[in-house]
Amino acid sequence: MRGTTAPRVRSAARRAAVVLIGLQVWLASAAAPAGALGRAPDSVSVSGSSAAGVVTSAAGCPSGPLDTTRHLTGDTALNPGVFSSLASQLSVDLPFRVGGTQAALPGGEARVALSNARGTLSLALTSGDCTTPTMSYNGTTVSGSGTWTVVPDTAPANAYRGATGSGSFTVTSDVTPGTGRLWTLNLTGNVTLLQPQVAVTQRAFWGGIGNYFSRTLSVEYRIRNTGPGDAFGVRLIDALPTDSRITRIGPVPQTLGAIPAGGSARAVVRYRVCAISCRFTATTQTFLTDALDANGHTETVPVAVGVPITPFP
Known part of the structure; x- marks a missing residue:
């Protein structure tokens, strides 16, 4: 009896772990290179x-x-x-x-x-x-x-x-x-001027059972200003997947406006994803300027996105 009970317990634990993985909120963060702080006067x-x-x-x-x-x-x-x-x-x-x-x-x-x-x-x-x-x-x-x-x-x-x-x-x-x-x-x-700096986190979700079956995934990108200076004219230019199995639907670009130092703004981009569980990297490109609307530049930040296993958040 003991010999058969242990495998069953382990099997149930594995199934529970799979469910937990499917229910978790996928988060990933990355930041632009430190050189973004060293802009010209x-x-x-x-x-x-x-x-x-x-x-x-x-x-x-x-x-x-x-x-x-x-x-x-x-x-x-x-x-x-x-x-x-x-x-x-x-x-x-x-x-x-x-x-x-x-x-x-x-x-x-x-x-x-x-x-x-x-x-x-x-x-x-x-x-x-x-x-x-x-x-x-x-x-x-x-x-x-x-x-x-x-x-x-x-x-x-x-x-x-x-x-x-x-x-x-x-x-x-x-x-x-x-x-x-x-x-x-x-x-x-x-x-x-004190310069802004971009860091990006993400939350992937289906947004409904219909999107789960059509494999239309929504990814909410949180654009954070981790620099000492305020950012202005912020736009998410793109968030293009590097995996050929993933198609970016959009919308891009998206205007986010001003983001003070320590603040953030959110943009949701949709993707057509693979039929099985997968992960992909989205190359986010964010344009921003400083408080004099100078030093305008685009910061590129790769972000790892996990596709939820289940249709429920």
Whole structure:
């Protein structure tokens, strides 16, 4: 009796294991190569002007020829494509020190903000100092050039957090105290942003008994952003099987939009699969850009997909 009972127990255990395998949710994950994080700096080329600047007057430098401050504030709209693909705003806060025929923006006190729905990139501007002015002043207008650096920011909701960079600027402004003052500012340089990174997991399911018998498998791909930077313009371009027995039905491509750092988006792709239990590899291709809509690239991630044995989830 013992000799016949043991094989029966083992056979029942095998059948139970097969059922469990068929019922399990198949998951696989993979990530794009680490090199996706090492993208080139984003170039910045922004020009803005406004005839609605506000200028106030105050005391100037404690010593030297620049005895008056003419403080310009204002903003102007930027069309889509100037600073990312979004409509944006350029704001200026420029405390010009003036005196005689000279002017300066000392000590990085001047601020410029480039803002849109994703966040704000702040720049500190410098041109000369109180003792060595490098800008011109004719009693009405200041003009000249200088350099800028990115002001550090770590706010989680700001897509431009962690940015670094520098460049140059030129500015011309009527600094007569009052409102309705005309100013023009040009910025050029490079900014390095935190970059996104793609990782992909999957869940395979039949979605009904009819799909099981027609061998129409659905695969839900979870596109995760594991990088430190937010991703924009994300699209699943394709998820093509490498096995000739598998036919990708679609739909592809699929637009997923923005995926913040640590976030994810899902896309379901259907396949016609083999009649017997099998596994296959799908080569996922995901396009994405950074917060300046630059560094656009496609990350290729192979993902192993297991075909469930039973029609039930």
